[in-house]
Amino acid sequence: MITTTIVVLILVVAGLLGLRLLDYQADKQLFAELRARQPAEPGYFDPAMLNGLPLAAQRFFTFCIAPGTPLYTVADIAMTGRFGMGSRLKPDYLDMQARQILAPPAGFIWQMQARRNLWRIAGSDSASWTRFWLFELLPVARKGASLDQRRAAFGRYVAEAVFWTPAAVLPRTGVSWSHLSDNSARLTVNQQGLSQTVELTVADNGQPVLVSMMRWSDANRQRRYTLQPFGGYLSDFRDFGGFTLPSHVEAGNHFGTPDYFPFFVADVQQIRWPHSSTRVSG
Secondary structure: OHHHHHHHHHHHHHHHHHHHHHHHHHHHHHHHHHHOOOOOOOOEOOHHHHOOOOHHHHHHHHHHEOOOOEOOOOEEEEEEEEEEOOOOOOOOEEEEEEEEEEEOOOEEEEEEEEEEOOEEEEEEEEOOOEEEEEOOOEEEEEEOOOHHHHHHHHHHHHHHHHHHOHHHHOOEOOEEEEEEEOOEEEEEEEEOOEEEEEEEEEOOOOOEEEEEEEEEEOOOOOOOOEEEEEEEEEEEEEEEOOEEEEEEEEEEEOOOOOOOEEEEEEEEEEEEOOOOOOOOOO
């Protein structure tokens, strides 16, 4: 009996390790695929591109992109910070390190490791999956490529494109801006059968202050997918190769309500603009 139990345990552990290895391989492949989405000839920013945009949108792009900057739309982002596993009243923050390839409209992958005392959580999030592991062995969150997953992820990377890959939200087919006020504008992105609006508030000099939207999410008491407020605050702007971008972001669900909880608190360490011909391991 003891021998049988040991054999079963070995088989279970081997199966979990094999599944974890498959996750690593999927991460590696998606990292490479998204990096390859960088335009080979991106063109260069010219303020004349902003003619006809709402005033707040014009000021935003003028602040974020220096004239003559290559219009890269794929960013390789390294970040540290805190990731909340709890609620507004009990955040349960873990210290995190993460790397993200943001490549709108193709998608993104966010690979994260987080810890608090003896707790260790690692995994990745994308438009196709959410996969996180406890101690690299026990799966604690695992979602596949459903329409709900795609829709929720789409909202995330449209919002993140506003402040980390602004060249991706310059006006073009499927991307439009509308006026809200002298200091705010609404972005609407229609891609891949999905639609997302994001509201951007800027300071007088065009610096983005906050981003908000109605996002498709199940982060609620009912654990049921629905549209609900999401947003965050942007600060500590730095130059990243001609782009002036926030290096500190605090964001969360139920933005603008008493239940707002900034579960995502990130400090960007580096943003690189990979060339389309390069490949990188996950």
